[in-house]
Amino acid sequence: MDYILSILGPLAEGSLVTLKLFFITLALAVPLGLALALIRISRFTVASRAVNGYIWLMRGTPLMLQLLFIYYALPFVPVVGIRLPDFPAAIVAFALNYAAYFAEIFRAGIQSIDRGQYEGAKVLGFSYGQTMRRIVLPQVVKRILPPMSNETITLVKDTSLIYVLALNDLLRAARGIVQRDFTITPFIVAAGFYLLMTLVLTWLFQRLEKRHAVYD
Amino acid sequence: MTRPMTSPMILAEGIRKRFGGNEVLKGMSLTLAKGEVVAVIGPSGSGKSTLLRCLNHLETIDAGRIVIEGDVLADNDAHGHARYVTDAEVRRICRRMGMVFQHFNLFPHLTVLQNVIEAPITVKGMKREAILPKAEELLKKVGLFDKRDAYPSRLSGGQKQRVAIARALAMEPDIMLFDEPTSALDPELTGEVLRTMRQLADEHMTMLVVTHEMGFAREVASRVVFMDGGELIESRPAAAFFASPEHPRTRAFLDSML
Numbered sequence: 001m002d003y004i005l006s007i008l009g010p011l012a013e014g015s016l017v018t019l020k021l022f023f024i025t026l027a028l029a030v031p032l033g034l035a036l037a038l039i040r041i042s043r044f045t046v047a048s049r050a051v052n053g054y055i056w057l058m059r060g061t062p063l064m065l066q067l068l069f070i071y072y073a074l075p076f077v078p079v080v081g082i083r084l085p086d087f088p089a090a091i092v093a094f095a096l097n098y099a100a101y102f103a104e105i106f107r108a109g110i111q112s113i114d115r116g117q118y119e120g121a122k123v124l125g126f127s128y129g130q131t132m133r134r135i136v137l138p139q140v141v142k143r144i145l146p147p148m149s150n151e152t153i154t155l156v157k158d159t160s161l162i163y164v165l166a167l168n169d170l171l172r173a174a175r176g177i178v179q180r181d182f183t184i185t186p187f188i189v190a191a192g193f194y195l196l197m198t199l200v201l202t203w204l205f206q207r208l209e210k211r212h213a214v215y216d
Numbered sequence: 217m218t219r220p221m222t223s224p225m226i227l228a229e230g231i232r233k234r235f236g237g238n239e240v241l242k243g244m245s246l247t248l249a250k251g252e253v254v255a256v257i258g259p260s261g262s263g264k265s266t267l268l269r270c271l272n273h274l275e276t277i278d279a280g281r282i283v284i285e286g287d288v289l290a291d292n293d294a295h296g297h298a299r300y301v302t303d304a305e306v307r308r309i310c311r312r313m314g315m316v317f318q319h320f321n322l323f324p325h326l327t328v329l330q331n332v333i334e335a336p337i338t339v340k341g342m343k344r345e346a347i348l349p350k351a352e353e354l355l356k357k358v359g360l361f362d363k364r365d366a367y368p369s370r371l372s373g374g375q376k377q378r379v380a381i382a383r384a385l386a387m388e389p390d391i392m393l394f395d396e397p398t399s400a401l402d403p404e405l406t407g408e409v410l411r412t413m414r415q416l417a418d419e420h421m422t423m424l425v426v427t428h429e430m431g432f433a434r435e436v437a438s439r440v441v442f443m444d445g446g447e448l449i450e451s452r453p454a455a456a457f458f459a460s461p462e463h464p465r466t467r468a469f470l471d472s473m474l
Contacts, residue, residue: 124311124339
């Protein structure tokens with residue numbers, strides 16, 4: 001027991017890195033994903049196709065590869081060649097990757113809204129932007145809660161990939177202690193930390209779903 | 217002939233509309249004067265709903281001319297193709313027409329009251345307090361004031377349609393378009409919606425009603441328009457229309473309705 005208490009400190013520090021990456025990724029990927037979805041369904045064929053290609057690229061290659069590419073290879077790419085420190089590189093990779101997945105979730109949600117809602121808004125004088133903001137997107141939120149719950153839980157666990165950039169996240173902190181003390185207890189405690197995070201998320205999404213169920 | 221003092225509420229001339237290879241409106245013309253209640257009847261597929269949807273830009277016409285209260289919405293160019301005015305103009309003109317749909321199209325995430333005040337607030341930029349008295353008055357008028365905080369999913373079809381009418385009226389339209397407003401309702405619920413519409417007609421609202429309710433057409437409409445195959449076949453005052461239909465196709469349709 002004393003041993004567990006003694007390793008909680010370093011594991012909590014690792015959790016902070018994990019949570020920081022999680023929240024910053026969400027804050028960037030959700031709006032970016034929404035923007036991508038709106039372009040994807042827009043009438044601008046060229047832009048729509050470009051987004052389609054982007055989503056294919058980001059979903060079609062491993063996140064780990066994207067992470068390595070942005071950190072190690074981006075500095076050597078002509079024009080955009082910039083060298084990012086490790087944590088910002090991780091954020092860029094995660095945000096770009098998750099935005100692609102979110103975009104598809106948003107697109108599915110938007111396209112599931114009945115055409116009658118657009119027509120009802122249009123005959124009342126709503127512009128396209130007003131229709132989206134006031135009528136369509138509020139209804140989309142409710143429909144995408146289950147897949148968004150899935151995706152955010154996956155994100156919590158995907159954050160462990162940043163060990164390849166030698167960032168001290170929860171899992172890497174645990175591994176460090178395992179190698180130092182020759183015991184697997186830190187892994188079990190780390191699993192507990194992950195479970196706690198996903199439990200909070202699950203609970204949060206259930207509450208959101210309940211709140212949006214009032215108009216069923 | 218004397219010149220009319222005011223322009224008609226709706227002037228539609230030579231409207232052509234094609235969906236793929238199927239021409240749904242074949243040069244249809246229609247005029248609506250202020251305060252007129254016109255029922256549009258005809259077999260399904262005759263183009264009634266399409267005509268209504270063309271008038272308020274839910275569909276765009278291929279050829280023809282639409283003028284709403286003297287303002288041109290669309291007109292033919294030199295090649296006989298319909299050209300619309302700017303998007304902003306289209307929105308400004310179409311806002312004068314309220315519309316009620318067969319399937320209500322209420323906003324499910326908003327309560328009854330919110331459905332009614334949403335457009336005045338968002339589109340007209342009105343303050344909530346400024347529109348509230350009007351909204352409550354409208355809900356009382358359609359008999360749903362006690363349901364103001366309910367969500368549409370809790371309402372019957374007839375109640376939903378009455379909310380839809382109140383929602384359209386909150387924008388203070390000059391013209392009301394009804395697209396088969398009772399067709400999706402259980403028979404015992406059509407009465408409450410028709411009563412609300414009759415009340416509107418009594419207040420001299422200009423109304424264009426696509427309907428299968430011959431009773432409503434006969435009793436409330438001032439004029440009945442019969443359409444078939446994308447063309448206007450007959451347009452006469454309601455009493456004369458039902459008493460002595462002139463065209464054989466009208467007679468055949470009316471016979472089939474009995």
